[in-house]
Structures are given as C-alpha cells and as structure tokens.
Amino acid sequence: MNENRWSTGEPRVPWEGAEILYSEIYQIVGDDFEHGGEAAAKIKAILKQFGLDNTVIRRLSIANFEAEMNVIMYAREAEMQLQVLPTAVRVILSDRGEGIPDIAQALQEGYSTATPQMRQRGFGAGLGLPNIKRNTDEFEIISTPGVGTTLRYTIHLQS
Amino acid sequence: MKLSVLAEKLALKPVTAMYDKEISGVYISDMVSDVIANAKPGDLLVTVQIHNNVIAAANLVDIAGIVVTQGKLPSEDVRKMAEKAQIPIFSTDLSRWQVTTMLYEAGVR
C-alpha cells in the first residue's frame, strides 16, 4: 500500500508499551460541523481536572481543535484517543477518508483544499496542520491515499 | 478594562446574557485557525464569524468575549452555547475598523 509518512520532534516516549495513566476515545464524524470542537472541549475539561499546566492544556487544545476540524472537513469518521502518561500527554487520531497525497504540501502555511462553504465559515487559511506542528513536541502523520490518515502528537510535561 | 464599561462606551448591543470580565487585549480576525493560535486568554475577539465552531475555539483558548461586527447576529443555538461557556457576545453595526479605532480611543491599548 502507498503509505506516506512524515514526522518531527525528538521521540521521548515509545508508542508501544508506555505506562498510561488515563486513556479515553472520542468519535468524530465527517461533515458534522454542528459538533465541531466538542472532542477538544471534553479533553480540555479532563486535563483541567488532572491539574495539568495551563500552557500544556492550551497547546493540546489548539492541536486537538485543528485535528478534529480536519476530520470533519476532509474525512468520513475518526477515533481520537487521548493518553495521559507520567511525562507526556498525547493524542492518536485515526480517520477513514481520502488521505493526504502530499504531506509536505499539506503542511505548508496557506495550502488548503477547503471548499467555498468552509471558507465562508472562516476555515481554509491552511494553518491547521502548521498550528499542530507549532504546538506539539512530537508530531507524526501517516497517510494512505484512499484509506485514511493517522495523526500522532505529543506534548512533554516539565517536571 | 471591564467588558461592561467597553460595551457602554462603544454602544455595543449584548445578544447574550452578560458575564462581566476584565479584558486583557483584543484580537481581530475572521479565520478560525488564526484566532485559536494567536488570540490570548482574556482577549476580546472582534470578528464577523459567529457560528458554533468559533464559540468552541474561543472557549478552548479562554477568550473573554466576542464582538460581532457588520450587524451580524448569532443564531439561538450559538447564543446558548456562548452562555454555557460564559462568553458574552455583543453585536454592532460598525465595521471592524471602526470598532478598532473606538477601542483604542476608549483606552484599550
């Protein structure tokens, strides 16, 4: 299969076998603008209860909102999994959709395939993926055209 | 400066219940990804975009209140959502530019 991969940041915590303190999965449905941002809001509320640093919560909330809206705009459905670890918070978002044929291009500021209707709602600046990159410490995109896209991003916790 | 004081100085029309707060700054934008990344906690957001995804974004980054320009009005659903998040929305017929100059004259710098 024609899988594309891209990643940035120094991996500190292995994806397999890490100690997970808390984990939760949220469903996101394509084209469901009515609920756009709700998964990000639920995650923010949980992280506040955990007493995480406000900057960490803000950075993860920005990344989550962008990732969630991208599923609503460009994919059919997805699961968004939050994991709270002793030294990091991270999200794994796997969607079923058309995938991203050229990840480097999609990451460019200003690149967007948003429709006129999406632009009318203030989307399509081509800033979503750059915002995720800027607000996370590790970020990985794995995408298979015609199948779907997985995003994995991590924010390290300072001790 | 308090939201209530600003609202009075600029003759802004409240379209939700009022949750009075101190605002720390102003952010003016109509692009959602720009707002969520660059508006600071406690900012007043000046925008023409007023739908549920904008309220969600505003709430995620702790925006204090929203001024909708060009006479636009939020739907009932959007108003309810903003009230639940305790983000007051004000409407004005003024343009973003006029609001900007008036905010400056009112002492917001």
Ligand SMILES: Nc1ncnc2c1ncn2[C@@H]1O[C@H](COP(=O)(O)OP(=O)(O)OP(=O)(O)O)[C@@H](O)[C@H]1O
């Ligand atoms: N989950 C996804 N599936 C398929 N394509 C995607 C996905 N996420 C992003 N893309 C593609 O990458 C492009 C850039 O995404 P990005 O989030 O940076 O900008 P945007 O969504 O177009 O605009 P903005 O996020 O500023 O509203 C999108 O226009 C789309 O073509």
Ligand SMILES: [Mg+2]
């Ligand atoms: Mg986007």
